[in-house]
Amino acid sequence: MDNNNIDFKDLWKKQAVSQPDMEDLLARLQNFKKVGLRCLWITNLLLFATSAFIIFIWIYYQPQFISTKIGIVLTILAMMIYLLVYNKLLGNYKNIATTQTNQEYLEKLILIKKKQQFLQTKMMTLYFILLTAGICLYMYEYASRMSVLGAGLTYGITLFWMAFNWFYIHPKQTKKQQSKINDLIAKFEEMNEQLK
Template sequence: MDTTVDFKKIWQQQTAEQPDVKKLLVILKTFRQKRIMRLLIANLLLLFTCIYIVWAVYYFDPDYITTCLGAYITVMAMLVFIFSYNKLLVNYKDLSTMDTNKMYLEKLKVIKEKEHHIQTRSLTLYFVMLSTGIVLYLYEYLLKMPLILAIIFSVFTLLWIAFSWFYLRPKQIRLQQKKTDHLIQKLEQLNMQFRHKE
């Protein structure tokens, strides 16, 4: 027995429950659009940041090799993140509200798996490379500052890195997972409702 449900067919056949299906279709479309937009914005911001870093190293012509090495590692970290994050673009574009419930669920679960991989492995690599690059890049400039200013700047930078890693990153991951899990749950409930009606 085929248990897949065609959203388009449901939408056209439903009378009393049509608003719920229609609302879910809107939520699914919004989810897809927001994820694609977030991906494109991240690409633009990281690419402009990479260009700025390369320009800054060229323009200011640092004296220490650590400054150039730090800039190189920072740019590489951003490019690695862009590369791994962009693997999701195909999956987001592949989501269609006209897919059957089963197909849409499978696609969402694949996205959830890939997002988890990015949030754990790719993001960790990005963070380690970025932190190393920033520390190496700032080393030359910290040496040229008065000691007290260098200490304050170093402490502030390390606190910001720790805050980003231990607070902002987990919070962002939880929010993203919650949205994906909510959609998966709604689709599973919808699928169960129509199984019982058959």
Template sequence: MKNDIDIKSLWKGQQVPVIDLSAVRKKIKYFRLRRMGESCAVIMLMMLALASGVTVWIHWSPLLSVTKAGIILLSIGFMLPVLSYGRQLRLYYGLKTDCSNVDYMSNLLKIKKQEHRQQHIVLNLYFLFLSLGFSFYTYEYTFYHSSPRGIIAYSVLLSWISLNWFVFRPYIIKKRNRRFSKLVKCIESHRDILMKH
């Protein structure tokens, strides 16, 4: 009686599962369109905030130079995301479905570097300029009021700044990283096949 089984022939005879690349391409397309929409929304919101800062300066002319400095710092803070998301928008626009898979991968790496820079440099500078800008801007309005009102106003402002720095900023970074890392893992798992097609 022969109990030996030829494992090599069984292994060679196995069907190789076909990987559905259309699902990967749909994920990439959905991700690309979503990020382009987010970038456009952020750019429009920041431009609206910048326009309202200019309107405040023109219609309610600040008396103290500290208030003007606050408006300038806020404007710089609002321009940083506009420039960063504008660059990111161009990179996502370059991530087209009709380009080769090698170009896809190189564009994704550029986007990953841009997002890393955006999360670690631009977002920190954005919150820094906003924190300083609001601190300077509210000085004039608390200066002419009594001390308890000024203390309350700055306490609320510091609470808001702390909430931004320690709650909103880490949440935004984690959320964006989680979405991007899911896409990169999906692409990395199919990288060899994508490079061949």
């Protein structure tokens, strides 16, 4: 008999003793979906608002140096590229439905995990490189009007903050996200093994 055609959820429900575990797992899956969608929408809102604010600054203050304009373009480009790839997760989160089998849940979670890993590695690296270059180029026009100490402090604090985000906050968030999805995948794999 082909295991892909078995409705694990239906079989699991027939087991009176283990049913609460399945309900708990489905509740955790729905919570994972809800949190993922909320993060996606918040990220979209924040990055679009930030881009709009940057464009407002460009129009209102009319920077003179070409480096400032290139910096603005690179910063906005970093955010838009990241959002373009990040928003591809929307369909994956929305496709998690309560009518699916355990195998389908497992496949969706593995697909989300692969996309998250791509986002957390390659896309975040590109995002931070473009963002750092964009901010440094943007600040050059204003830093050139400061004293050497002022410009050094400005660049130093900015680069320290970006390094702190890259080396401390980013790995911590990545580990937290991976832990959540790995736990769900392990639970569904364990359930599938029990039903074999």
